[in-house]
Each structure stands twice: as structure tokens, then as C-alpha cells.
Amino acid sequence: MYLVTAAEMGQLDRLASSEYLIPSIVLMENAGLRVVESIRRHFQERVKNRRILIFCGKGNNGGDGLVVARHLLNQGAEVKVFLLARPEDMRGDARTNLEIYQKMGGRLYPILGENHLQRADIALLYADLVVDAIFGTGFKGAALGLPASVITMINKANRHTVAVDVPSGLEADTGRIFGPCIQATWTVTFALPKLGLVVEPGASFTGRLEVADIGIPRKLVEDQGLKTHLLTADWCRANLPGRKTDAHKGVYGHVLAVGGSPGLTGAITLTATAALRAGAGLVTAAVPKSLHEILETKTTEVMTCPLPETAAGTLSREALNPILERLDQCNVLALGPGLSREPATVELVKELLPHLKVPAVVDADALNALATDPGILAGNHGPLVLTPHPGEMARLIGTTAARVQEERLETARRYAREWRVALLLKGARTIVAWPDGQTFINPTGNPGMATAGSGDVLTGIIAGLIAQGLEPGTAAALGAYLHGVAGDLGRAALGQHALMAGDLLNFLPAAFRNLEVDAGDAAGLGRG
Numbered sequence: 001m002y003l004v005t006a007a008e009m010g011q012l013d014r015l016a017s018s019e020y021l022i023p024s025i026v027l028m029e030n031a032g033l034r035v036v037e038s039i040r041r042h043f044q045e046r047v048k049n050r051r052i053l054i055f056c057g058k059g060n061n062g063g064d065g066l067v068v069a070r071h072l073l074n075q076g077a078e079v080k081v082f083l084l085a086r087p088e089d090m091r092g093d094a095r096t097n098l099e100i101y102q103k104m105g106g107r108l109y110p111i112l113g114e115n116h117l118q119r120a121d122i123a124l125l126y127a128d129l130v131v132d133a134i135f136g137t138g139f140k141g142a143a144l145g146l147p148a149s150v151i152t153m154i155n156k157a158n159r160h161t162v163a164v165d166v167p168s169g170l171e172a173d174t175g176r177i178f179g180p181c182i183q184a185t186w187t188v189t190f191a192l193p194k195l196g197l198v199v200e201p202g203a204s205f206t207g208r209l210e211v212a213d214i215g216i217p218r219k220l221v222e223d224q225g226l227k228t229h230l231l232t233a234d235w236c237r238a239n240l241p242g243r244k245t246d247a248h249k250g251v252y253g254h255v256l257a258v259g260g261s262p263g264l265t266g267a268i269t270l271t272a273t274a275a276l277r278a279g280a281g282l283v284t285a286a287v288p289k290s291l292h293e294i295l296e297t298k299t300t301e302v303m304t305c306p307l308p309e310t311a312a313g314t315l316s317r318e319a320l321n322p323i324l325e326r327l328d329q330c331n332v333l334a335l336g337p338g339l340s341r342e343p344a345t346v347e348l349v350k351e352l353l354p355h356l357k358v359p360a361v362v363d364a365d366a367l368n369a370l371a372t373d374p375g376i377l378a379g380n381h382g383p384l385v386l387t388p389h390p391g392e393m394a395r396l397i398g399t400t401a402a403r404v405q406e407e408r409l410e411t412a413r414r415y416a417r418e419w420r421v422a423l424l425l426k427g428a429r430t431i432v433a434w435p436d437g438q439t440f441i442n443p444t445g446n447p448g449m450a451t452a453g454s455g456d457v458l459t460g461i462i463a464g465l466i467a468q469g470l471e472p473g474t475a476a477a478l479g480a481y482l483h484g485v486a487g488d489l490g491r492a493a494l495g496q497h498a499l500m501a502g503d504l505l506n507f508l509p510a511a512f513r514n515l516e517v518d519a520g521d522a523a524g525l526g527r528g
């Protein structure tokens with residue numbers, strides 16, 4: 001599903017009117033009607049006598065709110081409109097809808113000063129629902145003064161609140177909040193979701209998100225060349241690697257997982273096991289030779305391979321050729337889990353990356369090694385997926401994790417394009433940016449996944465999907481989605497505190513099953 005900025009949405013609205021002759025007031029009417037339908041569903045279609053307060057701003061968002069008000073009035077609800085503007089300041093379609101509402105005898109209460117707040121505050125005590133139509137995509141910066149007081153008052157009333165298009169106080173483009181913001185129970189956004197509704201902190205203020213069709217022609221949307229997408233189950237389902245009835249394990253590829261160091265054998269174990277869970281045919285874990293027996297003990301289906309090591313028991317530079325030889329029989333490398341930052345091991349990573357002929361998922365300490373010499377990626381390199389968390393991303397581009405978190409989308413998009421890699425930036429609402437600019441935001445996952453080894457599992461899932469023939473960028477997006485679904489299933493069963501990385505492996509089958517279309521697949525009968 002495409003995601004848009006306020007400007008892109010405004011462009012769509014304008015072109016719908018100018019190129020497709022759809023009057024803007026028709027778009028506003030459609031928007032209002034979609035909100036009314038959503039409110040009816042909220043009340044199981046019984047809106048009669050419901051006490052509904054509608055807070056309207058002076059712009060078109062307020063206009064939407066006035067459309068909502070008059071239709072609810074017509075349907076027998078007890079409606080009160082609180083208008084944060086003087087009627088004479090209203091313009092265009094919003095003004096028209098204000099006048100229609102007034103002609104219908106709708107109750108209208110101006111909020112032009114703090115002295116008007118009390119009436120609204122009392123009404124809030126008895127309200128069955130609050131409709132937030134104060135600010136939409138036209139909002140910038142921070143709500144101050146009276147709007148800030150109104151937003152704070154509404155939040156304090158703690159009533160069910162539906163936000164029209166965007167929760168008021170939220171920047172539609174970034175999801176950032178600089179002042180009070182409506183805490184919506186749910187949001188009805190028009191035509192396409194705005195970026196700020198699906199990334200934190202905006203996503204938390206948005207509540208449950210409904211995307212309402214207001215009649216913007218689909219072809220117009222397709223012709224816009226939009227590059228940002230919200231990952232959906234449908235998209236993931238369409239990109240799941242198939243399973244042929246006459247398949248053999250070689251068909252599903254062979255992952256070479258390289259990593260491990262004393263005390264960090266768990267990371268490489270999680271990655272290797274996750275690759276199998278994700279459906280790879282074969283997986284080999286290549287580790288420093290003194291850890292080889294531990295891996296043999298910790299794994300069963302995973303094959304293992306001892307490699308030359310340093311005195312510290314980490315992979316040494318002599319491991320380069322054995323790894324390259326092993327890669328001749330593999331079709332994807334997972335590099336980094338538990339690797340350590342031993343200088344010789346860092347050198348090994350820097351020598352290995354430019355020689356790769358197969359796709360590689362580069363994670364954890366391999367990223368830290370890359371950060372010591374970013375120019376490594378300047379030359380030609382195989383298709384890479386980098387999976388940094390904000391700290392590792394900060395090291396890669398020489399900034400701070402806080403700065404990365406302020407500009408997650410642009411940071412990921414810029415790095416992917418500059419270094420021609422698929423860049424997966426972990427964290428709440430993981431971002432997957434492809435070299436061509438296509439960018440995906442993952443809505444699945446939860447804070448229970450902020451636990452040691454969770455990223456190692458993701459690395460394995462992505463490598464396992466590439467092993468089965470998926471393009472690296474597609475595998476990164478699909479992997480992030482499945483990883484998050486496994487985390488959500490894990491949270492439902494175990495809670496957020498108890499969830500551990502190993503649990504993600506146990507819930508991965510259910511995450512796949514949720515996506516597989518027909519029961520046949522789920523029973524492992526294989527797709528014909």
C-alpha cells in the first residue's frame with residue numbers, strides 16, 4: 001500500500017479536480033461520509049441519540065468535520081460542533097459546509113478563547129464520541145495556545161476519539177510531534193495513509209488506522225511514481241517463495257552463516273536455525289574451530305564448519321579462502337552474528353566483502369567492521385542486505401543513534417541509494433530501503449522484540465528467504481514482516497517481558513502459515 005506525504009496528497013487532490021474534474025467539495029463530501037460510516041460501525045450502526053462532539057479547525061479538515069456533523073445530525077445523533085475559528089474566517093468548501101450545517105439548525109459553539117473551553121469541557125463529560133477535525137495534512141510544527149488547550153482538554157476527557165485524516169498535532173510527513181497531539185482511538189485517513197501515521201511516535205497517536213476511499217482515481221495514484229510503501233500481508237503473500245511438490249532440499253538453497261566467537265555462539269546458532277525455519281534447504285554455520293564442537297552440540301539440522309581462528313578464538317584472516325571455497329556451494333552468505341570486533345576479524349570482513357559472488361546479509365559486527373572503512377562498498381559488490389539497528393547505522397554514517405532516529409526514512413533511503421545496497425534499519429517500524437529508492441515500512445513487531453538475539457533471528461530469516469530465490473531487497477522486506485508477526489504472536493502467547501529471541505523461532509511457522517493462502521500449504525502438502 002502506497003504511503004504519501006502531505007504534499008503528495010495535496011497533489012493528488014488537485015489533479016483529481018483539475019485532470020479528472022472531480023470537484024473538491026465532492027472529495028470532502030466523500031471524506032465526511034466515510035467517517036460517518038466508520039462511526040456507524042463503531043456504534044454497531046446505532047447512532048440515534050448518541051452524544052457526538054465534533055471539534056473543527058478552520059481548514060478543509062474542519063470542513064470534513066462539518067460534513068460529518070450534518071450527516072450525523074440527519075441520522076438522529078445529538079451533535080455539537082465546536083469551531084476553533086470565526087465563521088467569517090472559513091473559506092471555500094469548509095465555509096460551504098459550515099453554512100449548510102447552520103441552515104440545518106446544527107448546534108455550533110465557537111472556541112475563540114480560553115473562556116469558551118469550559119462549555120466544551122462539560123460536554124466532554126457526557127460525550128459518547130469525540131471527532132477530531134481540527135488539523136489534518138495542513139498542520140506543521142507545534143500546536144500552541146488555544147489549539148493546544150483544546151487538544152489537551154480532549155485527551156484528558158479520555159473519551160473514544162476518532163481523528164479525521166490525521167490526529168491533530170501530528171506532522172503528517174514525519175510522524176513527529178512537537179506539542180500536544182490528539183490520542184486517537186482510531187483514525188480514518190483519506191485515499192492513502194500518510195507517512196506520519198505509520199511511523200513512531202505518530203503511529204501510537206493514530207490508534208487503529210482505517211484507509212477510506214474518497215474517489216481519487218486509482219490510475220492517478222499509479223501514475224504518481226510513489227516510492228514509499230506500507231508493508232501489507234497481501235504484498236508479503238504475493239512474494240512468498242513457492243513450494244513445488246517435486247522439490248528437493250537443493251531447490252531451496254544453501255545458506256552459509258559465518259560468525260561466532262567465544263561467548264557469542266548463541267548469535268550464530270540463532271541465525272543458522274532461523275534460516276532453516278525460514279525454509280532454506282541447507283544451512284552451514286562456519287565458526288572458529290575451537291567453537292565447532294559447541295555448534296555441533298547446539299544444532300542438529302544445521303551443518304557446521306570449523307574455520308581458522310586467532311589466539312582470541314575469533315575468525316582469522318586465514319578463514320578467507322575456506323569461506324570463499326564454501327561459498328562455491330552456497331547461494332547466500334549471512335555474515336556477522338557474534339563475529340566480534342577483534343582487529344584480525346575486522347580485516348577478514350573487509351577482505352571478504354569485495355570478493356563476494358553471492359548475495360550476503362551483513363549484520364552486527366560485520367557492519368561494525370564495514371564502518372571502519374565504508375569505502376569498501378564503493379567498488380563493485382554482490383547484492384547486499386545491510387541490517388543495522390540505529391546504533392550500527394550511526395557508526396556506518398558517522399553520526400549518533402539519536403540523529404538516525406530523527407530521520408529514519410531519509411537515512412535509510414540515502415544510504416541504500418548511495419552504496420547500492422538494500423538497507424534495513426531496525427527498530428519500531430523497521431524501514432527497508434532498496435537501491436532504486438523504493439522504500440517499505442514494516443508495521444509488525446513490538447517492544448517485546450527488543451531482546452538479545454532478536455536481530456540475529458532476522459538475519460537468518462532474510463538469508464533463508466534469499467536462499468529460496470527471493471531478490472535480496474524483497475527478502476529483507478518479507479523477512480522483516482514475518483519476523484515482526486512472529487514477535488506479535490509471541491507477545492500474544494508469552495507477553496512482552498518474557499519474550500526471547502529463541503521464541504521468535506517457535507512462532508515463525510505460524511507467521512508463515514498466516515500468510516500461506518490455502519490450507520494445503522499449511523499442512524505442508526506443497527503448492528502444485
Ligand SMILES: NC(=O)C1=CN([C@@H]2O[C@H](COP(=O)(O)OP(=O)(O)OC[C@H]3O[C@@H](n4cnc5c(N)ncnc54)[C@H](OP(=O)(O)O)[C@@H]3O)[C@@H](O)[C@H]2O)[C@@H](O)CC1
Pocket residue numbers: 010013014024027028029031057058059060061062063064134135136137138139140141142143144147164165166190214
Ligand atoms: N480536496 C482536498 O484538499 C481535500 C482535503 N481534505 C481534508 O483537508 C485537509 C487538509 O486541509 P488544509 O490544507 O486546509 O489544512 P488543515 O489540515 O485543515 O489545517 C488547517 C489550518 O491549520 C493551520 N495550522 C497549520 N499548522 C498549525 C499550527 N502549528 N498551529 C495552529 N494552526 C496551524 C493552517 O493555518 P495557516 O497556517 O494557513 O494560517 C491551516 O490552514 C486534509 O487533512 C483532509 O482532512 C479532504 O476533505 C479530502 C479532500
Ligand SMILES: Nc1ncnc2c1ncn2[C@@H]1O[C@H](COP(=O)(O)OP(=O)(O)O)[C@@H](O)[C@H]1O
Pocket residue numbers: 364389426427428429430444445446447448449450451452453454455456457458483
Ligand atoms: N520497540 C520495538 N518495536 C518493534 N520491533 C522492535 C522494537 N525494538 C526492537 N525491535 C526489533 O527487534 C530486533 C532487534 O534487533 P537488534 O537490535 O539487532 O538485536 P540483537 O542485536 O540483540 O540481535 C530488530 O528486528 C528490531 O526491529
Ligand SMILES: [K+]
Pocket residue numbers: 061132133134135136163164165166167168
Ligand atoms: K484531525
